[in-house]
Amino acid sequence: MNIIEVISQRSGIVTTPFQSRLSVMKPGDVIDFGYNHGYYPFTHGRYGRIDSFWKHKGEPDNISICCGGASVFLCDSGNVSISGGPFTSARPDELEPTDRLMDATFWNWGNLGPGGGNGVYYTFERPVFLLALRKTGHIYTDATNFIACPKCGVKPMDLCMGGPTPVSSLKPHLERIDKYATEQGLDEQQVYERCTWAKIS
Numbered sequence: 726m727n728i729i730e731v732i733s734q735r736s737g738i739v740t741t742p743f744q745s746r747l748s749v750m751k752p753g754d755v756i757d758f759g760y761n762h763g764y765y766p767f768t769h770g771r772y773g774r775i776d777s778f779w780k781h782k783g784e785p786d787n788i789s790i791c792c793g794g795a796s797v798f799l800c801d802s803g804n805v806s807i808s809g810g811p812f813t814s815a816r817p818d819e820l821e822p823t824d825r826l827m828d829a830t831f832w833n834w835g836n837l838g839p840g841g842g843n844g845v846y847y848t849f850e851r852p853v854f855l856l857a858l859r860k861t862g863h864i865y866t867d868a869t870n871f872i873a874c875p876k877c878g879v880k881p882m883d884l885c886m887g888g889p890t891p892v893s894s895l896k897p898h899l900e901r902i903d904k905y906a907t908e909q910g911l912d913e914q915q916v917y918e919r920c921t922w923a924k925i926s
Contacts, residue, residue, distance in 0.1 A: 756772060
């Protein structure tokens with residue numbers, strides 16, 4: 726059994742052996758958000774798609790992930806161009822192989838050439854990788870958390886745009902959540918379920 730990497734008029738069908746591919750992430754592969762599902766930006770379904778791999782000088786590798794509504798254009802190179810969103814990014818050590826495959830849909834122009842209605846769609850299996858639980862995810866549980874924090878005026882939504890939320894930016898909010906939990910005698914899960922800025926102000 727092989728994994729399809731490319732389908733195009735120029736390259737034909739390019740595949741990779743199944744067993745050697747399960748632990749190797751490539752653009753277009755499926756991300757399972759796991760316990761992050763339901764927390765922004767993972768609010769558009771349980772699964773996302775890998776968009777690309779990138780890094781800035783002196784920084785660790787990052788993986789760009791489309792979290793919802795992904796329209797995945799498959800290039801001759803095996804790279805993809807994704808429309809949709811929202812997007813986030815993750816480090817490689819936040820993703821682990823699941824040894825599972827899932828149907829994934831791609832499209833390109835086939836042999837028709839660019840033009841309205843000329844897209845050709847393909848569905849084939851790709852490896853699934855699980856995103857590790859992000860502790861700060863509970864800050865984005867519902868719309869009430871998109872208002873400004875009453876203590877500092879920062880909106881959680883503003884912190885998460887453009888990539889992973891900086892821990893330093895979240896520290897004041899997390900400290901207030903911890904204080905609220907101690908005062909109310911709540912365990913961590915109960916705080917996740919109940920915390921809103923109104924309750925911890």
